Amino acid sequence: MSRLTYLILPFAIACATDPSSPDDVHLAGEDASVSTSGKQDAAWDTAPTLHVGERVFDSAAVNGRRVYPVWIAGRPGAPVTLDVTATAAEGDYNVRVAVLGPLRNGTRAVLGAGGYATPKGNVEIGLSVVSSGEHLIVVGSHNLSSETWFHVQTHCDDCDPGATDILASPKAGALVGVGTNMVQTRLGEVLANRTFDVELELWVSPPMQQWNAHKVATSVASGTQANVIIPSSVRAGDDVRLVIRKAGGRILDAGVPTRYAPQATSLVRTDAILYGDIASLQVAGIAGFFEGHATIALRSETRHVEIASDEIEMSMPGHVGNGFNAFDAAFAPELEINGTLNPNLPHNGELMSVGTFNGNGDYRRLGCFQYCNDLSGMETCTGGPRACPTTAW
Structure with a gap:
């Protein structure tokens, strides 16, 4: 450490x-x-x-x-x-x-x-x-x-x-591996006159689950470059933390957070949903941003209603204003509306979708899943990814 x-x-x-x-x-x-x-x-x-x-x-x-x-x-x-x-x-x-x-x-x-x-x-x-x-x-x-x-x-x-950070690129929040199976990094000026070797480690986890990260690869920098091949076990949308250390020694950077995007396209990881108390949940993926903004929505395909939405702003130095960025969306629908139970709260077992909107305001599904908030351990639903309907909203 x-x-x-x-x-x-x-x-x-x-x-x-x-x-x-x-x-x-x-x-x-x-x-x-x-x-x-x-x-x-x-x-x-x-x-x-x-x-x-x-x-x-x-x-x-x-x-x-x-x-x-x-x-x-x-x-x-x-x-x-x-x-x-x-x-x-x-x-x-x-x-x-x-x-x-x-x-x-x-x-x-x-x-x-x-x-x-x-x-x-x-x-x-x-x-x-x-x-x-x-x-x-x-x-x-x-x-x-x-x-x-x-x-x-x-x-x-x-x-x-x-002039800032151990890595000149990529910066925190960036997508890595786009079009390749390689993480390509460039060291910053702060290490320009170093007298020691530098190692780049890849620590990978499902999105939003840093506590489950494990090291999958290590590379030694050559000059100002440090590149490493991404193992085939890493999935699109996984979080990839880039740890920099002196070769065999102390950690210099505890980890630049990035997300693996082998293709420049939108996706949502419905296999890695984090459920919270009662009706809240978090889901991660990659989406197109326009002028630093994207709206991510959670909808019930079973009842054809919107459950909640999250306005995502460009907030990390590795984000781009126009183009694809990683997102972590949090949905927390109101439990009551005007003193009565919100009729649009999600129900265990129903088909849900996560999506975004095109320039015309049309909803575009990124992926679907069965809602299963089984924190009690007593539900019969299984949850997980499901096929989306082919009909438009």
Whole structure:
């Protein structure tokens, strides 16, 4: 695993475009921790790599900090403009944020900070980063006095793809293997002067099931390229996480999330539906987007009614505005309408379809399945993919 073996915070701020409060920076500098044993410190909880352009929802415990590695290749004369935003969840939550530079001689400079001096529900930090390497975004509550839940995201307008992240391509959320059986990657500038070999690992799972991922292939980078053949066991629509590590050593990037699309076409994985409480469910696939948007609908083919829909927005750095993108749709129909039970709630055993809409507003099925929410383990339905009707809606 990636470990934070040293963390000392000197009182310094480098090239802030939206200067942090001196009090915030000073307090962030005082929040120092040193661990020379190599053991993880529970108060500094390392999160998976945060890719520039990603937005994640997470939490930090009482007296704890959630630490996000972010790879940036800035340099004097060619700074990387980085915006960092953390927003507390609704309720009695707040956030504080510090952005730390790369480890240099056992120390990390505080590049920017907010929410240390006074409690804040939203912290925005704008930086012009002139350092290259693994930076850290450290999130916790004010004074670490309570648990907090938050969204954290990074953004860089008009950045060269090679200036952010370990991989210049593909970026998080991209489709891979289109027209080939190969994942083709290009390393970013942050590893341009490396003195070690880099390995690319493919970890594959059904869509939306990262906990079921298993490693299927490994390749060693040649120069700035790292390519690997996708095994035949990987299915269209599977999630493929690209893990980067020093050859035989530590993980550099915990995983760039992508989706396997051997053909540029729409699909839905009705064999990998995630059922929730009562009537909710999640389903994943690939669909055409127009101007960064796609509408995914859930309909009953048995009763010829729409159950729910999900408006999907282009939200990942690897997404395209016009073209095919991965989607994870969540359907949560209202249980009641005007105080009475919603008559359109799904029923176990009925034939359902998931689809999208063409430019004329016509519904186009992506796939069909038998609805079977058997969380109780007592239903007689079997669920799973089914053939769709041939008639149009």
